[in-house]
Amino acid sequence: MIVGEVVGTIVATRKEKTLQGLKFQIVKIEDMDPEGGGLKPTGRYIIAVDAVGAGHGETVLCAQGSSARLTDKTKDRPIDAVIMGIVDTIEIEGEKIFEKYAG
Amino acid sequence: MIVGEVVGTIVATRKEKTLQGLKFQIVKIEDMDPEGGGLKPTGRYIIAVDAVGAGHGETVLCAQGSSARLTDKTKDRPIDAVIMGIVDTIEIEGEKIFEKYAG
Amino acid sequence: MIVGEVVGTIVATRKEKTLQGLKFQIVKIEDMDPEGGGLKPTGRYIIAVDAVGAGHGETVLCAQGSSARLTDKTKDRPIDAVIMGIVDTIEIEGEKIFEKYAG
């Protein structure tokens, strides 16, 4: 899985009929940056269906490929990326490099 | 999923028999470019089967891998990329960076 | 899908028993190059099973991943790339950038 930040949305009115009602979020993909003390953007984005009700600015966990279809919302749909968790904390080498409610 | 612009077509008369009647579109893959105020080409292209009747110049949403076979048109066919939505708007950080009928 | 040119073959006498009788072609992967007026090599190659009887020098359409197993020849076999079409024409922005029988 990969992590990233929800930064936007895509609206597509004309689409495959099985995609009605799904929310397409734009996720700015991030990678671990222990030296920098946190996460760093990779410069790439994916579009993922939201299976957990993630909000703008939240750091999320995404699955890609056929595994993206293994949620109730995405089952049997032409979806190759899904947001399936909202990240609370990321710890590397015993240090918290990310914490959701860090002030 | 990824987004891109439909820029052309490929015709292949001799092909797997299950591919008869499918339209192969050339999609110029784009990535988000919030600083640049829109989308930017990645320099790469994919060939995708059109499941929604996308027209030349339209910005589309594509699924790849086994998920590309989860539309009526592509089911059980040797297809690894599908156009399954036509993008109306893309919003990043509260700003519309793409709008179909802009301008 | 991707396009490429058939440039060679691989022979493997000792192989998984389900692979008997398949032809392994070497495909030089190409990308669209509208400015250059055609296709340009990416510098990468894949080895694909031929499902359509492609000849040396032909430009072909290849599917990858699990979709490569969705032809009669490759069904249920450990194959992750297949040639499933022979390209006649490629048109980008209204210009033919590739034509099979171009003299």
Added chain:
Amino acid sequence: MIVGEVVGTIVATRKEKTLQGLKFQIVKIEDMDPEGGGLKPTGRYIIAVDAVGAGHGETVLCAQGSSARLTDKTKDRPIDAVIMGIVDTIEIEGEKIFEKYAG
């Protein structure tokens, strides 16, 4: 498969219901470096579900894609990477470039 070192964990309280009870490990992906006499970091990380009880600092074997769902722990879950082995030794060209209990 790829190898890497377990360097941290990710906690996500709000997640797809089928993901309850799984441990998400952060794996620093490594590549072989025979000249350097061992493994070298690639600079990339993946998040993988732990199917074998790997500990912090251990070098592990990971499977990706749909194959990541072929363990008891990950079956039918939206998981695209799994830790499915703990590496004891890596031998290249007759030399041990990695040994778990090397002092």
Added chain:
Amino acid sequence: MIVGEVVGTIVATRKEKTLQGLKFQIVKIEDMDPEGGGLKPTGRYIIAVDAVGAGHGETVLCAQGSSARLTDKTKDRPIDAVIMGIVDTIEIEGEKIFEKYAG
């Protein structure tokens, strides 16, 4: 599929129970290099299960992704790469760029 040279092995005593008895080979991935008259290393390695009894130094054909599970040895196992053929000859543009028993 891709080709590469078998250069080593990985031993993992603690692993998913369905992986017992499989041999994990380290494959140095190679790409075609017609100008250089043969194959050239890409600098990357994969770990693949051996389905054909390949020996050290042999040039092999590997399948990746879900297709890697389509051999008797790897069926229903968390395996994403398999050695499914041993290469005898590679011919590009009418020239043999690789021959197993070349002296």
